[in-house]
Amino acid sequence: xxxxxxxxxxxxxxxxxxxxxxxxxxxxxxxxxxxxxxxxxxxxxxxxxxxxxxxxxxxxxxxxxxxxxxxxxxxxxxxxxxxxxxxxxxxxxxxxxxxxxxxxxxxxxxxxxxxxxxxxxxxxxxxxxxxxxxxxxxxxxxxxxxxxxxxxxxxxxxxxxxxxxxxxxxxxxxxxxxxxxxxxxxxxxxxxxxxxxxxxxxxxxxxxxxxxxxxxxxxxxxxxxxxxxxxxxxxxxxxxxxxxxxxxxxxxxxxxxxxxxxxxxxxxxxxxxxxxxxxxxxxxxxxxxxxxxxxxxxxxxxxxxxxxxxxxxxxxxxxxxxxxxxxxxxxxxxxxxxxxxxxxxxxxxxxxxxxxxxxxxxxxxxxxxxxxxxxxxxxxxxxxxxxxxxxxxxxxxxxxxxxxxxxxxxxxxxxxxxxxxxxxxxxxxxxxxxxxxxxxxxxxxxxxxxxxxxxxxxxxxxxxxxxxxxxxxxxxxxxxxxxxxxxxxxxxxxxxxxxxxxxxxxxxxxxxxxxxxxxxxxxxxxxxxxxxxxxxxxxxxxxxxxxxxxxxxxxxxxxxxxxxxxxxxxxxxxxxxx
Amino acid sequence: xxxxxxxxxxxxxxxxxxxxxxxxxxxxxxxxxxxxxxxxxxxxxxxxxxxxxxxxxxxxxxxxxxxxxxxxxxxxxxxxxxxxxxxxxxxxxxxxxxxxxxxxxxxxxxxxxxxxxxxxxxxxxxxxxxxxxxxxxxxxxxxxxxxxxxxxxxxxxxxxxxxxxxxxxxxxxxxxxxxxxxxxxxxxxxxxxxxxxxxxxxxxxxxxxxxxxxxxxxxxxxxxxxxxxxxxxxxxxxxxxxxxxxxxxxxxxxxxxxxxxxxxxxxxxxxxxxxxxxxxxxxxxxxxxxxxxxxxxxxxxxxxxxxxx
Numbered sequence: 001x002x003x004x005x006x007x008x009x010x011x012x013x014x015x016x017x018x019x020x021x022x023x024x025x026x027x028x029x030x031x032x033x034x035x036x037x038x039x040x041x042x043x044x045x046x047x048x049x050x051x052x053x054x055x056x057x058x059x060x061x062x063x064x065x066x067x068x069x070x071x072x073x074x075x076x077x078x079x080x081x082x083x084x085x086x087x088x089x090x091x092x093x094x095x096x097x098x099x100x101x102x103x104x105x106x107x108x109x110x111x112x113x114x115x116x117x118x119x120x121x122x123x124x125x126x127x128x129x130x131x132x133x134x135x136x137x138x139x140x141x142x143x144x145x146x147x148x149x150x151x152x153x154x155x156x157x158x159x160x161x162x163x164x165x166x167x168x169x170x171x172x173x174x175x176x177x178x179x180x181x182x183x184x185x186x187x188x189x190x191x192x193x194x195x196x197x198x199x200x201x202x203x204x205x206x207x208x209x210x211x212x213x214x215x216x217x218x219x220x221x222x223x224x225x226x227x228x229x230x231x232x233x234x235x236x237x238x239x240x241x242x243x244x245x246x247x248x249x250x251x252x253x254x255x256x257x258x259x260x261x262x263x264x265x266x267x268x269x270x271x272x273x274x275x276x277x278x279x280x281x282x283x284x285x286x287x288x289x290x291x292x293x294x295x296x297x298x299x300x301x302x303x304x305x306x307x308x309x310x311x312x313x314x315x316x317x318x319x320x321x322x323x324x325x326x327x328x329x330x331x332x333x334x335x336x337x338x339x340x341x342x343x344x345x346x347x348x349x350x351x352x353x354x355x356x357x358x359x360x361x362x363x364x365x366x367x368x369x370x371x372x373x374x375x376x377x378x379x380x381x382x383x384x385x386x387x388x389x390x391x392x393x394x395x396x397x398x399x400x401x402x403x404x405x406x407x408x409x410x411x412x413x414x415x416x417x418x419x420x421x422x423x424x425x426x427x428x429x430x431x432x433x434x435x436x437x438x439x440x441x442x443x444x445x446x447x448x449x450x451x452x453x454x455x456x457x458x459x460x461x462x463x464x465x466x467x468x469x470x471x472x473x474x475x476x477x478x479x480x481x482x483x484x485x486x487x488x489x490x491x492x493x494x495x496x497x498x499x500x501x502x503x504x505x506x507x508x509x510x511x512x513x514x515x516x517x518x519x520x521x522x523x524x525x526x527x528x529x530x531x532x533x534x535x536x537x538x539x540x541x542x543x544x545x546x547x548x549x550x551x552x553x554x555x556x557x558x559x560x561x562x563x564x565x566x567x568x569x570x571x572x573x574x575x576x577x578x
Numbered sequence: 579x580x581x582x583x584x585x586x587x588x589x590x591x592x593x594x595x596x597x598x599x600x601x602x603x604x605x606x607x608x609x610x611x612x613x614x615x616x617x618x619x620x621x622x623x624x625x626x627x628x629x630x631x632x633x634x635x636x637x638x639x640x641x642x643x644x645x646x647x648x649x650x651x652x653x654x655x656x657x658x659x660x661x662x663x664x665x666x667x668x669x670x671x672x673x674x675x676x677x678x679x680x681x682x683x684x685x686x687x688x689x690x691x692x693x694x695x696x697x698x699x700x701x702x703x704x705x706x707x708x709x710x711x712x713x714x715x716x717x718x719x720x721x722x723x724x725x726x727x728x729x730x731x732x733x734x735x736x737x738x739x740x741x742x743x744x745x746x747x748x749x750x751x752x753x754x755x756x757x758x759x760x761x762x763x764x765x766x767x768x769x770x771x772x773x774x775x776x777x778x779x780x781x782x783x784x785x786x787x788x789x790x791x792x793x794x795x796x797x798x799x800x801x802x803x804x805x806x807x808x809x810x811x812x813x814x815x816x817x818x819x820x821x822x823x824x825x826x827x828x829x830x831x832x833x834x835x836x837x838x839x840x841x842x843x844x845x846x847x848x849x850x851x852x853x854x855x856x857x858x859x860x861x862x863x864x865x866x867x868x869x870x871x872x873x874x875x876x877x878x879x880x881x882x883x884x885x886x887x
Contacts, residue, residue: 026886026887029886148887149887152887196885196886197881197884197885197886198886210880211866211870212866213863213869213870214862215862215863216665216669218665235880237847237848237852238853238856238873239852239853239869239876240848240856240857240858240859244847246661247690248690251660251661251690251691252661254664255662255664257654258661258662258666258667258669259665259666259669259859261652261665261666262669262673262860263860263863264669264859264860265862265866266665284654347866377877378870382867384866386864399600418860419631419650419666420672422629425628425649426650427650427651427652429653430653438600438645
């Protein structure tokens with residue numbers, strides 16, 4: 001029942017399959033379903049096999065289905081990969097000329113004239129629309145919403161193209177009804193009625209940044225982060241901000257340091273390889289106390305790794321990366337809606353604590369889509385108290401000792417003077433410095449400066465909105481502990497466990513660093529811990545063990561094959577607990 | 579909190595002494611003293627407001643100049659001064675931004691940014707104190723070290739041909755390219771004033787002798803070998819002539835090699851006017867709720883794009 005129904009379209013990249021899948025998912029969302037999507041695509045522009053999955057479950061948690069129920073395939077090479085995810089009762093429809101193919105897993109395989117019906121409708125490439133029509137019939141989804149959605153999608157291409165696509169859609173629908181009967185072959189969970197957004201975490205994060213007053217973005221292209229800058233560029237222009245594609249990530253991170261020093265809220269979006277290059281500049285921001293926000297859309301490494309696959313391998317880099325010891329904040333939103341909130345919040349924290357702040361996304365959350373209740377953008381912006389007046393008196397400067405930019409007590413940083421303000425001239429300095437900002441290596445001043453950083457680290461968790469979340473019964477004997485989008489699989493697993501009579505709670509670490517020890521210990525109570533994450537070195541589990549005395553009650557659930565985690569893996573792990 | 583005043587002219591002009599910061603810790607006789615004094619004089623002559631001026635620097639002897647020049651400053655990391663300064667400028671275009679560093683900082687570890695800042699035509703002044711050697715790390719070769727010059731730290735010399743920063747800047751699209759000698763104060767001040775006034779990326783390569791580690795390119799060498807290109811009739815609007823001057827190996831050309839007008843980064847990044855009355859980037863950061871209220875319709879529209887339909 002939690003599985004819902006899973007639908008997949010497969011073929012050669014560049015055939016419009018993803019666009020068709022997106023249209024389908026968006027239309028389903030409009031009907032009140034809770035679709036989630038999943039893309040599996042190669043690191044090349046055209047060609048190569050691609051699959052696009054749409055899953056419908058009652059709760060709409062962003063995690064993959066364990067198996068596919070209905071697959072529509074447009075080439076032969078992709079079939080073994082598709083078949084591997086199917087089983088008895090599943091159906092594969094093959095386009096004309098593809099096959100014959102025999103499922104090794106007991107799925108039914110049938111030919112279906114996708115291309116022929118599209119050609120008859122006047123547009124051969126509308127075979128994806130034939131596929132959507134057939135799918136609507138097989139899943140029992142109303143055709144009207146799809147027809148409207150197609151109208152929206154192709155409106156800019158003219159009435160003729162809209163009509164051809166609609167004709168293809170109807171033809172696929174009618175053909176499927178005549179072949180498979182009037183009653184749907186697969187039953188989707190009942191749709192709800194709430195008006196919903198349907199978007200990716202990258203899109204949500206970008207909106208969160210804009211709501212927080214971010215007006216400078218600088219980045220270098222990298223999968224799966226590139227569309228954040230693409231999304232923000234035209235919108236920043238309208239808002240009088242600036243978006244820059246820089247020559248490399250070194251430059252992007254340094255633009256942020258300059259922009260943060262000058263008093264703007266600035267963002268970059270990158271992935272592991274880019275984060276490695278940015279690390280030196282982020283250390284600068286840590287030492288010079290410059291606010292900036294980095295969205296890390298993780299992918300598997302090391303080095304180039306697997307650019308278009310999923311992984312959560314940057315945790316240690318995010319919390320420890322770089323030389324020396326400095327203040328930083330690492331947030332980990334747990335679903336698409338949370339990517340909006342956490343990114344907005346990152347700017348508030350970065351400015352309050354005068355330090356680089358990270359938002360850890362992962363491929364699943366960055367690129368895959370999910371429904372979300374409409375964001376309250378105004379409320380998010382209101383969480384940012386207006387910046388107070390300059391702390392510096394007019395005409396003051398650190399040179400004549402009338403302003404001390406680094407003189408505040410660490411646990412309560414005051415805002416720093418900005419260039420352009422009439423006082424508080426100083427120079428922002430990442431060489432170890434005294435309160436004045438001037439380079440100073442005297443032992444007692446060095447100790448004071450480091451103690452100030454330590455005081456900040458200790459005070460940060462209490463200032464963060466929901467550093468740890470606890471969902472489910474507090475007294476549950478099992479806690480599924482996770483971070484990032486893997487929390488979604490834990491949520492789904494908890495629902496399935498409850499249906500089996502097993503009580504489990506979900507503990508999400510939203511603030512990875514400074515680690516919220518108090519809040520974490522309160523959330524886990526005395527439960528046994530399953531720490532669930534998409535890496536091989538158990539990065540969160542080791543972090544937890546370094547902060548909490550839970551060594552004898554912690555088990556890791558790890559996945560590092562480049563795929564996203566299904567709740568089944570967690571159920572298996574719970575089943576395996578003695 | 580309103581944004582910083584965009585007017586860079588204080589009521590009363592400051593003297594160059596009022597741009598003086600800490601006492602430098604450079605070696606006695608270092609060419610960088612001349613550059614610092616010239617910057618202070620140019621700033622005073624131009625009537626710069628130290629509160630709306632930012633000096634961004636790299637790492638090296640030259641980078642320490644942030645402590646010696648009493649404006650706002652940001653002392654960045656090695657080789658990254660240009661993207662750092664670019665960030666300051668795009669954040670608040672009302673600021674006067676000066677970037678400074680050495681030849682190792684700008685043409686070694688930071689060379690890529692030098693070329694890209696040139697082609698981006700970001701509106702700032704970039705002063706390189708070029709002494710053909712790494713001083714602070716005690717005498718290694720730099721990208722501009724002549725092949726025949728060896729040092730104690732690099733007894734075989736650079737094992738590479740020297741770069742030509744002037745030709746590089748020209749070929750990368752810089753709209754102001756000049757060279758000066760720190761031993762010629764009057765000319766250096768005039769060139770720096772012209773560079774700061776220039777709308778776009780202004781590159782000034784200053785031959786700034788290292789008296790400790792470079793015993794080849796000395797004050798005497800430059801006095802004997804600099805050639806005033808303006809006096810020789812050079813036309814700074816002629817890019818081809820500028821390229822010929824940049825490649826003059828017989829002399830050390832000093833003066834403005836090239837100056838042209840081209841859209842700046844700010845112009846290119848904002849081809850359309852922003853929404854009327856929209857808060858500046860600094861204002862938006864200072865009060866996001868107010869900025870959001872101003873652009874509420876925009877945000878509503880952007881949310882609507884994601885509404886399932």
